[in-house]
Amino acid sequence: MKTIGIAIDRQRTYGRRLCQGIVGYARANTDWTLRIVEFDEFERASRVADCDGFIARVLNDRLADRLAATGKPVVDVFCERTHEGFASVDQNARLIGQLAARHFIEHLFSRFAFCGYNGLSYSDMRRDAFVHCLALNHFDCKVYRTPASVIRELGSKRSRDESLHKPSDGRRLQSWLSSLAKPVAVFCANDMRAYQTIQACHALGIRVPEEVAILGVDDELVCEFLSPTLSSIDPNGRGVGFKAAETLDTMLANPARTPDPAKVEPLHLVARGSTNIFPVNPPWLSSALVFIRGNIAKKLTASDVYRHLGKSHTLVDTAFRNVLHSSVQKEINRQRLSEAKRLISSTDLPIGQIAKLAGFASPQYFCAAFGKAFGQSPSAMRESSKPSDVSGEGRRARGPSKCA
Numbered sequence: 001m002k003t004i005g006i007a008i009d010r011q012r013t014y015g016r017r018l019c020q021g022i023v024g025y026a027r028a029n030t031d032w033t034l035r036i037v038e039f040d041e042f043e044r045a046s047r048v049a050d051c052d053g054f055i056a057r058v059l060n061d062r063l064a065d066r067l068a069a070t071g072k073p074v075v076d077v078f079c080e081r082t083h084e085g086f087a088s089v090d091q092n093a094r095l096i097g098q099l100a101a102r103h104f105i106e107h108l109f110s111r112f113a114f115c116g117y118n119g120l121s122y123s124d125m126r127r128d129a130f131v132h133c134l135a136l137n138h139f140d141c142k143v144y145r146t147p148a149s150v151i152r153e154l155g156s157k158r159s160r161d162e163s164l165h166k167p168s169d170g171r172r173l174q175s176w177l178s179s180l181a182k183p184v185a186v187f188c189a190n191d192m193r194a195y196q197t198i199q200a201c202h203a204l205g206i207r208v209p210e211e212v213a214i215l216g217v218d219d220e221l222v223c224e225f226l227s228p229t230l231s232s233i234d235p236n237g238r239g240v241g242f243k244a245a246e247t248l249d250t251m252l253a254n255p256a257r258t259p260d261p262a263k264v265e266p267l268h269l270v271a272r273g274s275t276n277i278f279p280v281n282p283p284w285l286s287s288a289l290v291f292i293r294g295n296i297a298k299k300l301t302a303s304d305v306y307r308h309l310g311k312s313h314t315l316v317d318t319a320f321r322n323v324l325h326s327s328v329q330k331e332i333n334r335q336r337l338s339e340a341k342r343l344i345s346s347t348d349l350p351i352g353q354i355a356k357l358a359g360f361a362s363p364q365y366f367c368a369a370f371g372k373a374f375g376q377s378p379s380a381m382r383e384s385s386k387p388s389d390v391s392g393e394g395r396r397a398r399g400p401s402k403c404a
Contacts, residue, residue, distance in 0.1 A: 002030075002252065004245075005037040005051035007063075008077070013220050014237045015057070018077055021241020022055055030249060042066035053252055055244045058083060073251035075244045080121055085258060087251060089244040091235040092263040093122060097129025097187075099233050099269050100215055104185035105137055106338070108278050109213065111181055113142040115173070115197055116189030119151045123189035126217065130187050142184075144176050167196045174200045182211040183279035191216035191223060191232055198226055198274065209277040215269075228273025239264040268346040284309055285319050292332055296339050296359050302328040336360060337373050344382050351378050 006022060009015045026032045037054070041047040042063060048054075048070060057078035058064050064083045067074045076083060079090040104112060112134050116123035131141045150169045167173060177200055180186075188194035194216030201208050208214055208228055216223070216232045223230040243264050250259055276293075278286040291308050292300065305328050306313055320328055340358035343349060349357070355366035370378050 002052040003033045003050050005054040007037045007056035014218050017237025018241035021238035022245045025242045025245035053248050075248045077244050087247050087259045088261045092265045093125030094129040096266050097126045098133050100130050100187040101133035103269050109185040111184040113186045115144040117146050185213045188216045191218045191220040209274050213275045231272045231275040233269045234267040236267045292335055296335050297357050344378050
């Protein structure tokens with residue numbers, strides 16, 4: 001039996017999900033004993049001598065040196081630096097950026113911005129993927145440039161010490177937000193930055209999401225405490241943990257080989273209040289689209305939309321035709337299929353249940369409509385959406401075709 005040291009901060013949701021993924025792999029595939037190792041334990045080699053290998057968020061060079069000195073295999077799940085001899089398992093930043101761009105494009109935004117921490121690799125990779133995807137769809141993106149002092153401040157502290165405080169660049173952030181043409185969709189590097197951005201908007205009297213729609217990453221508990229609640233991409237912490245454990249298992253079996261770096265795909269985007277808007281005119285048309293999205297599981301009809309708006313069929317139909325180049329019923333069907341596709345790709349729910357959740361009258365009708373729209377059955381799409389690198393740890397989320 002081998003003892004595996006887990007050096008991961010557990011105060012935040014992502015760290016706890018990493019641990020859950022590690023436990024999931026170990027229980028199903030090994031006889032490991034898992035031991036939580038606090039970061040300061042590495043200051044004395046004797047305190048970690050019983051460990052046969054480590055899975056760690058390697059937060060700084062000092063910790064990397066201490067891990068390397070043990071002579072044991074190490075899998076890094078922080079991946080801000082490259083350490084010789086360490087394997088690495090990370091989130092797929094490219095797909096995270098694509099998910100963000102797709103979400104905002106589907107919400108009919110034409111102005112976009114990114115707010116992160118330039119110089120930190122995870123932020124830079126998410127930014128570059130977001131900007132690239134937008135460019136392929138013929139959109140520009142404004143990028144916030146973080147002062148070097150803020151990056152140094154972040155670099156001097158552990159990520160586990162991050163807190164929901166006023167950022168030291170708060171005034172600069174407010175000035176940047178004020179300068180953006182609105183309405184605008186802002187993708188933030190993580191939920192902490194998104195929290196700060198929402199607070200900056202509140203301080204300026206900028207309405208969220210009506211003027212600034214905001215999306216983060218990590219699906220932190222903080223998302224539900226904000227007003228409005230924060231939309232966020234779940235980067236699949238469990239999947240990263242599962243893959244890290246699998247990678248360490250391989251290293252223990254073959255100590256002479258260091259596996260290639262691995263990327264784990266995000267699960268899905270959790271849409272909440274901070275992006276619950278469609279910036280179209282007239283404003284009541286946005287209300288109609290939000291109403292459709294919020295009630296998609298119901299047997300929604302065009303009549304329900306007319307009734308919700310309290311406007312004539314002719315007025316509503318004309319607006320849908322002129323602005324969206326569609327009809328009310330076609331938009332209902334489009335959103336049903338979009339939701340069904342998301343559920344197929346990101347969950348293991350039975351096809352019949354997905355049909356119900358997406359508002360289809362029957363599984364048979366759902367399968368026929370799905371096949372006509374996407375050229376393959378729901379089951380075939382699910383099979384093609386299975387991740388190849390994270391066995392049993394969720395489905396991958398697929399970006400828009402123009403972002404590939």
